[in-house]
Amino acid sequence: MLTIKVLGSGCANCKRLEQLTRKVIGDLGLEAEVIKVTDPTKYADYGVMSTPGLVINEKTVSSGRIPSIAEITSFVTTALSVN
Secondary structure, three states, rough: OOOEEEEEEOOOHHHHHHHHHHHHHOOOOOOOEEEEEEEHHHHHHHOOOOOEEEEEEEEEEEEEEOHHHHHHHHHHHHHHHOO
């Protein structure tokens, strides 16, 4: 199972990234744990200096922007192939 973390304070961009990520997971029919990380002191642990950030299985795949659905799908499928 994938572990996906959305890093951000809960702003509109962070919420949008979470929505898109959940949509991709649903569209692919996957089981994944989606965790919201709102503590700014944790962002640096993932090398994220600007939010929103997206971390899949402890690997930072995006930060400082909202990736497209195609990009998120690619991130997820790549993470699946690594497991």
